[in-house]
Amino acid sequence: DPYAAEPKRHHIFQPRSMKPFNAEPPLSLLVDSFITPNELYFIRNHLPVPEVNPEEYELEISGIGIKKEVVLTLEELKTKFPKHTITTTIQCAGNRRSEINKIKKVKGLDWGSAAISTAQWSGARLLDVLKHAGADVEHKDIKHIEFEGLDTDPAHQPYGASVPAEKALDPNADVLLAYEMNGEEIPRDHGYPVRAIVPGVVGARNVKWVGRVVLTDEESHSHWQRRDYKGFSSSCDWDTADFDKAYSIQELPVQSAICVPSDGATVSTVSGAVKAKGYAWSGGGRKIIRVDVSIDQGKTWINAKLNQDDSSIYRSWAWTLWEADIPLPENTKPGTQVEVICKAVDSSYNVQPETFEPLWNIRGVLATAWHRVTVTIE
Ligand code: MTE
Numbered sequence: 315d316p317y318a319a320e321p322k323r324h325h326i327f328q329p330r331s332m333k334p335f336n337a338e339p340p341l342s343l344l345v346d347s348f349i350t351p352n353e354l355y356f357i358r359n360h361l362p363v364p365e366v367n368p369e370e371y372e373l374e375i376s377g378i379g380i381k382k383e384v385v386l387t388l389e390e391l392k393t394k395f396p397k398h399t400i401t402t403t404i405q406c407a408g409n410r411r412s413e414i415n416k417i418k419k420v421k422g423l424d425w426g427s428a429a430i431s432t433a434q435w436s437g438a439r440l441l442d443v444l445k446h447a448g449a450d451v452e453h454k455d456i457k458h459i460e461f462e463g464l465d466t467d468p469a470h471q472p473y474g475a476s477v478p479a480e481k482a483l484d485p486n487a488d489v490l491l492a493y494e495m496n497g498e499e500i501p502r503d504h505g506y507p508v509r510a511i512v513p514g515v516v517g518a519r520n521v522k523w524v525g526r527v528v529l530t531d532e533e534s535h536s537h538w539q540r541r542d543y544k545g546f547s548s549s550c551d552w553d554t555a556d557f558d559k560a561y562s563i564q565e566l567p568v569q570s571a572i573c574v575p576s577d578g579a580t581v582s583t584v585s586g587a588v589k590a591k592g593y594a595w596s597g598g599g600r601k602i603i604r605v606d607v608s609i610d611q612g613k614t615w616i617n618a619k620l621n622q623d624d625s626s627i628y629r630s631w632a633w634t635l636w637e638a639d640i641p642l643p644e645n646t647k648p649g650t651q652v653e654v655i656c657k658a659v660d661s662s663y664n665v666q667p668e669t670f671e672p673l674w675n676i677r678g679v680l681a682t683a684w685h686r687v688t689v690t691i692e
């Protein structure tokens with residue numbers, strides 16, 4: 315069994331598949347803290363978790379402009395380069411797929427709204443490592459930076475992904491080869507000992523257990539770059555989807571969700587108001603500038619209170635947690651059902667679409683319509 319040596323996981327996880335292991339924490343716990351504790355961080359594995367001996371670990375760097383492959387040990391990665399720390403949110407492209415599934419079943423794990431988490435990652439800057447390897451990062455033939463994982467499928471093909479060079483090599487993009495997560499060694503499930511961190515970019519490109527970095531003129535040939543993690547129109551089916559033509563998902567669109575109260579809960583009121591909290595986040599470093607909450611199908615909205623870091627508006631990698639006290643209409647009777655809705659606005663004034671119907675796609679990715687929970691007033 316290739317899954318015989320999997321790490322232990324927290325019992326509170328809600329698993330979406332066991333082999334490979336995929337799981338999300340309960341939504342209400344997700345917004346208990348700005349930084350997700352390592353043991354509650356959502357897990358998305360496509361393959362068995364590799365067993366990596368830190369003494370034998372090697373990071374290989376090759377490709378355009380590098381004459382001879384450069385190899386770094388874990389010790390060298392930790393000592394040769396300045397240690398850089400950033401706080402970033404990682405979201406799976408399939409987060410909230412279960413809501414797309416309600417329209418018409420798609421192929422993929424039935425994720426709720428917690429396939430997203432936030433951590434502080436430390437490591438060497440990718441740019442520093444590539445320069446050390448002698449790469450000419452200005453070379454015009456370098457179009458993509460490819461990351462290869464040490465996890466392999468039964469045919470020995472590794473997980474892999476690539477990021478456009480303008481992004482990966484942008485000094486303001488804070489791309490890391492991380493070796494710490496929240497001040498500790500990266501747990502096995504999250505990429506021990508080294509993981510690519512590409513802030514603002516879809517989870518799939520944040521390659522775990524990275525063993526090789528390649529400077530190349532084409533995208534990674536991995537299945538997950540070329541035959542998955544792409545968006546299509548809602549009129550496209552498996553026969554008409556042209557994976558060669560569709561763009562790979564990289565930066566993600568604006569997203570938000572209500573985490574408390576949970577859907578179906580009975581809630582008490584405080585001074586005639588219902589308390590709600592949740593998260594909001596956007597890709598590409600776009601900061602959340604507003605979260606709107608409604609209990610009348612979106613006819614009127616109130617502003618949620620935002621809890622966010624002091625990052626600049628175009629280099630904002632971490633999520634915003636929000637809270638709102640939503641006043642109920644006077645004379646709201648116990649037993650009344652209320653639908654709470656949230657939507658976020660990012661620093662490019664991108665907004666979430668109202669409904670899922672026009673977003674539906676064969677893989678159920680990029681599920682960002684207004685989030686709704688229905689509660690009963692106590
Ligand atoms: N990297 C490797 N090597 N193998 C994987 O299966 N899954 C990707 C990405 N990096 C994956 C990987 C996907 S799809 C996501 S959403 C994130 O890792 C999940 O990261 P996490 O498990 O630390 O939450």
Ligand code: MO
Nearest residue numbers: 406407517518
């Ligand atoms: Mo993912």
